[in-house]
Amino acid sequence: MHITRSKSLFEKAKNFIPGGVNSPVRAFRAVGGDPIFIKKADGAFIYDEDDNEFIELINSWGPMILGHNHPMIKEAVIKAMENGTSFGAPTAREIEIAELITNMVPSVEKIRMVNSGTEATMSAIRVARGFTGKDKFIKMEGHYHGHGDSFLISAGSGAITMGAPDSPGVTKGTAKDTLLAPYNDLQAIENLVAANKNEIAAIILEPVPGNMGLVLPKERYLEGLRKICDREGIVLIFDEVMTGFRLAKGGAQELFGVTPDMTTLGKIIGGGLPVGAYGGKKEIMEHVSPAGPVYQAGTLSGNPIAMAAGLTMLQYLNSHPETYLELNQIGSKLITGISNSLSKLGLKYTINHIGSMYSLFFTDKEVFDFTSAKNSDTSLFGKYFQAMLKRGIYLAPSQFESLFLSIALTDDLIAKIIQANEESLKEIL
Structure with a gap:
């Protein structure tokens, strides 16, 4: 070689x-x-x-x-390009893929397209904060949710210690609202919730993490998180950028039978082109601008080329x-x-x-x-x-x-x- x-x-x-x-x-x-x-x-x-x-x-x-x-994806991209590469305006295909995703993914009643998984997770946390009126959120050690400042956090000393910045350029002010817990440890979550009573907006995790190598959830772990969030009024967010449409048509949440409040998606919904999305319960997503007060925008969101590739991919998976x-x-x-x-x-x-x-x-x-x-x-x-x-x-x-x-x-x-x-x-x- x-x-x-x-x-x-x-x-x-x-x-x-x-x-x-x-x-x-x-x-x-x-x-x-x-x-x-x-x-x-x-x-x-x-x-x-x-x-x-x-x-x-x-x-x-x-x-x-x-x-x-794949020839099917390639054909869809070439055909879409004949009409132009970007409009910065609504297209019919955005509605088609949104409707298909809401039919395939258990947790998603409404969805917003973005351009990357990082955008999706950043936006989901913002919406969860806006919906609950709370500032803090819990993430798991070793789970990667993109390079947004609030996700680049390492552990402090002890299970209930607030995070410290894990990268230069991330401020301590940003880090103070991120709480860190070991994956597969429900007691650590309980400890964090008790120590930050009525202050936690969301718990975000990869239901099946793939960014510390592949690691599987222990029996009843995801169900346990669902129960804690229901009890405490916390938004449960599954980051299915990797697992969405890969482990099953409805992702890990379908496979394990646990429905989060919000889901972040990516990769497959672009058929290989740069796409991300976040969605969830209607009452949560109605807080997103222009329907609600939580602002999030993107000039290239719902790009027609990416939508053509993603829709073709999802239609194939849904019908096969x-x-x-x-x-x-x-x-x-x-x-x-x-x-x-x-x-x-x-x-x-x-x-x-x-x-x-x-x-x-x-x-x-x-x-x-x-x-x-x-x-x-x-x-x-x-x-x-x-x-x-x-x-x-x-x-x-x-x-x-x-x-x-x-x-x-x-x-x-x-x-x-x-x-x-x-x-x-x-x-x-």
């Missing part, structure tokens, strides 16, 4: 772009080496600037459920429920093969897996929150990543990112991934 052009592009990029990349994880710092610059993608494959071919298991961090460059069975079967085949190799070689490992998402942790301990995820062997993961890359398998360049599968993965490709996995494990031992 030659990566001459990627190396030269990275050196050039560092002269004009901070760190040479437009999103930090792309820099490969967590796994070593230099990033691969991608030229094109098709189906289950991506191709770099040196024309190397990779089977990839990221799928643009989730949205490419049908594989890359067998897609989820296929995704689950692909995930099960792949995980079974990878697990067999790990066990045969005697490696300590944990695989967290649900449907078409999974993470491999090099630890024999259960991974159920951010602390347990950080206890895995990240150095070994970096070696594993490079060994897989050398064999033409492109993984997420971080231990703390979930992998995402697509229906473009055939049995032959799954077999190649399993073989590359075993060869890579033998190499790094």
Whole structure:
């Protein structure tokens, strides 16, 4: 594998772009080496600037459920572009996709389109505050809700300590209203609620977090959060930017049978184009301007090209429920093969897996929150990543990112991934 052009592009990029990349994880710092610059993608494959071919298991961090460059999505985009790329005005297609989403997602009665997951989560918190008249909110350690100031918060000392800024540029004033709790710990939530009685507007979490690696909710955890929020008048927000329309037509909330008050969405609703959205109960969403007093706007929100791609994707998923069975079967085949190799070689490992998402942790301990995820062997993961890359398998360049599968993965490709996995494990031992 030659990566001459990627190396030269990275050196050039560092002269004009901070760190040479437009999103930090792309820099490969967590796994070593230099990033691969991608030229094109098709189906289950991506191709770099040196024309190397990779089977990839990221799928643009989730949205490419049908594989890359799907002809149906491409056709919808090209057709929409014939009428123009942006209007900054309402279009009929915005109504179509809004109606479809409200039919598919249990919690969403009304929805507002934005341009990114970060916009969606920032707006959802603002609306929850406006609806409840309260200022504070609870987020979980290791859950990523975009780069809004109030989300970039690390833990203080103890379960009921207010957060401290986790990034320069985030003020202490912003941090004081963000409360932090470990994921999968209902007692920590109870403690925070008791210590901040009648001050908490919302609890926001990824119901199935994918930004500390994939971690699954413990039994009755999501139900427990729902009960606390009902009792205390707190808005429960599920960040389903990753899991929405991927784990089921109605996302994780459908799969686990727990309905939040608000939901944030992204990725898949753009069919691969930049889109985000937030929605929820009618009485909450009626607080959003111009219907209500909570201001939120966006010139490119509901962009016609993105709406065309997203509507085509969602219409397909809604009319082909067998897609989820296929995704689950692909995930099960792949995980079974990878697990067999790990066990045969005697490696300590944990695989967290649900449907078409999974993470491999090099630890024999259960991974159920951010602390347990950080206890895995990240150095070994970096070696594993490079060994897989050398064999033409492109993984997420971080231990703390979930992998995402697509229906473009055939049995032959799954077999190649399993073989590359075993060869890579033998190499790094």
